[in-house]
Amino acid sequence: TSLWQVITDDGPVLSFNTYNKCMHAFSNPEDVPFTGTDDDPNDEQGVGVGGDYEFIIVDAPEDASYMMLKGKKRGTYNLLTPxxxxxxxxxxxxxxxxxxxxxxxxxxxxxxxxxxxxxxxxxxxxxxxxxxxxxxxxxxxxxxxxxxxxxxxxxxxxxxxxxxxxxxxxxxxxxxxxxxxxxxxxxxxxxxxxxxxNKAADFFYSTIIGEITHSWTFSATSTTMSDEFATLYNNIVADFASIDYTLKAMSFQYNNEKLTFRVTCTYREKQGTRWVQKTANYNYTFKAEQNGDNVVFTYEGTDNAGQLVINKFPSVNTIVQTIANEYTITPAVTSLNLKYLRFTNTANDKIWFDAEYK
Structure with a gap:
């Protein structure tokens, strides 16, 4: 906090004429210590970061709906609204x-x-x-x-x-x-x-074919999936539970060299009276191709470890075959935040799930 007053100087001017740790941090004409390097110090002495502490009152309507200010020294306009x-x-x-x-x-x-x-x-x-x-x-x-x-x-x-x-x-x-x-x-x-x-499909595809690929995850406790897809997923949860495993999450990460999706299962295993958290990786080979706003996943097989899981848990094979389809990719919340995407089966729009970028 600080004092302020309206003075007459080139018209009405709002002046913060005692020290204000917020305002004067921007207006003090001192060097900014964290900019530049030893070779290029980037000295701002005499300028600072280029802010103001005195503002010409450009407009202040009687209804007090806003106030337009202009920095006296720097000329930057600032719109104030109550x-x-x-x-x-x-x-x-x-x-x-x-x-x-x-x-x-x-x-x-x-x-x-x-x-x-x-x-x-x-x-x-x-x-x-x-x-x-x-x-x-x-x-x-x-x-x-x-x-x-x-x-x-x-x-x-x-x-x-x-x-x-x-x-x-x-x-x-x-x-x-x-x-x-x-x-x-x-x-x-x-x-x-x-x-x-950005377009959701473009962003998703770029994350699985780039030099550095990323994973997309959905959780066992997630509510961001359709009832039909949740049934498929809960069948896997039940299969894990049948051997005293509690499935917590599944993630899919594309290997652009081997053309496989690595499915990582995070689960808890009951050991006596204790629950121990573990992870297991299984490779399922898919071909992924972008088709406009859609991505087509084509399943091409798995390795020995992945096949053993399919043989033991048919529910895993069911969800693998379900994912092996064409999906429309849209923002789960907003196109301005593509951390969350929605995958909707083009053949059956009742099958959809949201995935989070990791």
Whole structure:
């Protein structure tokens, strides 16, 4: 906290004229110690991080619905909106944090798509609020352009506002409202400008054919599967239980050299009065091919260990044969967060399951 006052200086100016540990951390003209290297110290002395502590009041309507400020020294515009009456500030901030974590997760390395009219851009690294936005076919380094933004909430709507207006030709856009039906942030200035996620099938396929492949997991306790698929899965759980094993999870990881899916079962084995957690890996060979928004899994066999499991537990063979089909891949929650994907059998839409990226 600190003192503040409105002074007359080049019009009405809001000044935080005593030390404020939040405001002055950005406005103090000191070197930023954690930037640069020994060879290139990147000295910011005299500039700091380029913030302000005094702001020209550009607009402040009588209904107090918002206030537009402009940094006196740096010229950065800041839109202030009041927290709604009855809403606790801490709750509001947690709501914003939860929304940001869901729609811009740090642990799903995919990109978002920015549509500026007919032009398409990639937006990478949005989880930290400073994404790199560059032409879709461009190089992320040669064409890098970092564009800070903040998420706010007004009523029931969430907004994404870039610090600086995005200019495309003669158009300028800065504020985007999240449209749940379209699953996109749509510009409030021009509806032809919007931000959405990458295609789910493209992202999934890239994770199983790249140099570094990843696993997709569903849990024995998961509720994110259809009743028909849950029945198939629970049959495996029951088979494990028949020999005093408790199946906890199954994961599928594609080996792009051997063209196999390694199925990892995590289970607990009863040893006397104790339960010991163990894992076992089984290789089932599938051919995976992308077909537009779908992926086709073709089963081609297994190794000796995998065959022994099939012989012992017919339920495993049933689910393997069920997976060996064509599946439509869609976001389980939102295209902006492809950590969770839904796989729906194209021949029977009552067979579907959600999987989590690991």
């Amino acid at each position: 927290v709604e009456e009855g809403v606790e500030y801490e709750s509001y901030l947690q709501d914003i944090i939860d929304f940001n974590n869901m729609y811009f997760p740090a642990d799903a390395p995919t990109y978002d798509l920015v549509y500026f009219g007919e032009d398409i851009y990639k937006m990478e690294g949005a989880n930290d609020g400073i994404p790199n936005i560059y032409p879709f076919d461009g190089d992320p380094v040669a064409n890098e352009s970092f564009n800070p933004f903040l998420i706010t909430k007004r009523g029931e709507d969430y907004y994404l506002r870039f610090r600086d207006a995005q200019e495309v030709g003669e158009d300028k856009v800065q504020d985007f409202r999240y449209d749940k039906e379209k699953d996109a942030f749509v510009s409030v200035e021009n509806a032809n400008y919007y931000i959405t996620g």
